Amino acid sequence: CIFFLAKEGDRCSLDAIKPELYTPIRVPFDKGLGQNFRQEPGTGVNLSRFDESELSEEGIGDIFPLVVRTETVPKVSDLHDGCAPADEVPLNAPLPDWVHAQTTHATLEKKEDEFVVKVVKQIIYVDGVRYELQEIYGIENVDWCGDGHGNDSGKECVVCLSEPRDTTVLPCRHMVNSLITCKY
Numbered sequence: 001c002i003f004f005l006a007k008e009g010d011r012c013s014l015d016a017i018k019p020e021l022y023t024p025i026r027v028p029f030d031k032g033l034g035q036n037f038r039q040e041p042g043t044g045v046n047l048s049r050f051d052e053s054e055l056s057e058e059g060i061g062d063i064f065p066l067v068v069r070t071e072t073v074p075k076v077s078d079l080h081d082g083c084a085p086a087d088e089v090p091l092n093a094p095l096p097d098w099v100h101a102q103t104t105h106a107t108l109e110k111k112e113d114e115f116v117v118k119v120v121k122q123i124i125y126v127d128g129v130r131y132e133l134q135e136i137y138g139i140e141n142v143d144w145c146g147d148g149h150g151n152d153s154g155k156e157c158v159v160c161l162s163e164p165r166d167t168t169v170l171p172c173r174h175m176v177n178s179l180i181t182c183k184y
Helices: 053-054 179-184
Strands: 002-008 013-015 063-071 101-111 112-127 129-132 167-169 174-176
Touching: 013 167, 053 101
Parallel strands: none
Antiparallel strands: 002 013, 002 063, 063 101, 101 112, 112 129, 167 174
């Protein structure tokens, strides 16, 4: 589902603030990984219809310039009694507990003559519970595959700068060595 100028409501519902400028749409995909979204020619969004400042503001009044939500569509046999499939749930309706979704809230920044998407936050909705994803500081430099081809810099604890990091500290979300966290 794609929304412009949308506000999140109860149970991850999304309300378009200016539906007259752009009607939110839902695009179905077949089951599977590695799929790309390609819009039909001539069906794009005319961003000149929006005020440029509205497109670049980060969640002012909980309104985000661009919101993209992916939803699950369970098999009909998996649905609870009397529930409609996810693709029949109205776009602005609260999500039922049986729909799992990931919502990406973003802004659009103008760089020269084009707009670039900047992700502000992501939300996961699973079994009726909303989780906001958080950045873990320092995780971006870790070579998780261990194949020796990754960047070795940044693998050490942010406190002692010598031991490998293996623990995330909450609420600050920094990665440190577990021995360091025990000492402090």
